[in-house]
Amino acid sequence: MVAFVDAGVEVSGIIATPLMERFGARTVVTVSGLVAGISMATASLLPNLYGITFILTIFTGPAFGISTVITKHLIGSYFSKSITTAYGLSTLGSSFTFFAVPLIQLFLDIYGWRGTWLLLGGLFLNLAVVGALMKPPAASGRRDGYEAALTDEEQYTREDKLTPSNRFLSSFFIRIFSFTRDTFQLGLFSSILFWLVVLIYSLEFIMLSIHG
Template identity: 70%
Template sequence: MITASFLSSLYVITFILTVITGSAIGISYVITKHLIGCYFSKSITTTYDMSSMGNSFIFVAVVPSIQLFLDTYGWRGTMLLLGALLLHIAVVGALVKPPAASRSQDGYEAALTDEEQETRDDDVVPSNRFGCSCFTKVFSLTRDTLQLGLFSSISFWLVLFVLTVFEMTYSVWLI
């Protein structure tokens, strides 16, 4: 959205707002639902409903704020302000960590499944793989922290596609 505020071509602005910004918001929505599922095992439907209450807040508070921004700052200033607000999603997403593996208090550790053993074997990376051990450390830290394996899952992209189509049809109906 910040990039769209600096452009003047209507087609490029439309492309940025629909494809890039819409996909980013959809991806963050799907990842949020995934993390809620990781943290809560009991009454998960109540948790999903509580997390969806933000949509009501959007219609009640943010829409009049956008109109106020448009009247006060124009469309370019509104795009800058909305882009700054949406950047907070990235900060919050970086702070959310997956739940730690549950361990009992007596030191008992559960045996690894075949899939966990294979992923643990794959995590061992030789230190001279790319010629610099610092690069492999940064790469593995980034991969583990951001959970980039989610983007290689076909089920993630299918859910994102269905959610995007649903949100587009719902938004068109509202408009």
């Protein structure tokens, strides 16, 4: 169950940016907090492990993953200077999760696993409050992915070389490719710096798993 939920957390990061650009960071984080809290409270009412795993994987995990990616993005948007210090200080909060382990065991002993799920669901609802209090970052004025528009003559010259059927198919696939590329920012996969960060991040998790 833990593996499935963790997969939901990690995979959901892919759609975090499209959702943020479409609805705004404040709205997405607020809704994610509501989804995480309500889904965890709902899991406490289910009778079997399969239903609980489904709810946590489809709703709780992605809600947490999306909000995590967006909040990291906002740190880079808020701080143009000392961004490394800002990231370092923001990760200090993860140390407090170690105090939650004995607290959860205490909840299990007193309230049982259903009561513990309800309490954790209420804790996750605080994420909605945090999202509602977020201040949208100032517009940077950048135009990533900007492409110069073609003149009428250039557009006519390009389309005139294709037959009507090929022109339609070409236009259709170009639109699909452009939408996919811009939505999921596929240009990252051609960046060496991106893969270096992925390598460092992966090695970090491997070392944590070994020592854990």
